[in-house]
Amino acid sequence: MSWRRPKWSGCTSAVAERGLGTVYAHKRRARTLVFPPGQVLNKTIVIALEKRVVAIAITLKQYLAKKGVDYDLVPHPRTPTSLAAAHAARVPDDRVAKSVILEDEQGFLMAVVPACHRVELGTLHHALHRNLGLATEPEVVALFQDCEIGAIPAVGPAYGVPVIVDDSLTERPDIYFEAGDHRELIHMDTRQFKKLLPRVMHGRFSHRAGA
Secondary structure, rough: OOEEOOOOOOOOOOOOOOOEEEEEEHHHHHHHEEEEEEEEEEEEHHHHHHHHHHHHHHHHHHHHHHOOOEEEEEOOOOOOHHHHHHHHHOOOOHEEEEEEEEOOOOEEEEEEEEEEEEOOOHHHHHHHOOOEEOOHHHHHHHHOOOOOOOOOOOOHHHOOOOOOEHHHHHHOEEEEEEEEOOEEEEEEEEHHHHHOOOOOOOOOOOOOOOO
């Protein structure tokens, strides 16, 4: 890859501006790293990130390239869940897509909902006429071999997994989702996100946790 480093002009650090500040601009499309507002960026951090920029899951990376979508990478401290990632990256938690892997005798299904929501299995049962339950951890590992558990990208077609998307998520103007490693979120316009999930099922089958 050919990246341009930011010009430091004799300074040892920089601060991200305007909500999400650009750190790198790749010569090719869709390779911009962004940071939360006010994040202090020093040379050590930038060099370390430059070495880690390929952390996005390979299968996902290839699928994004195939679809030709524009996206940003949003680094954040390591987090265990998509909801925690939203808070760490300081982005709205109802715009971060969480993947919940379900299964029954018909096979697997990825339910994509906002990170702050819970899946209503009863609603899916009645809508799809399927007795779905959570997939086991070994099954999820086998399906998403280049991803860490809890950081599954909300792009089932990249892994051959059918998807159903909650309408409350795609009503937002933009969407974030896991890159596969607990350390980056992928950010894109909702229209771009829909290009990744052509002809998928959708509906309302989740509610905000605690509501």
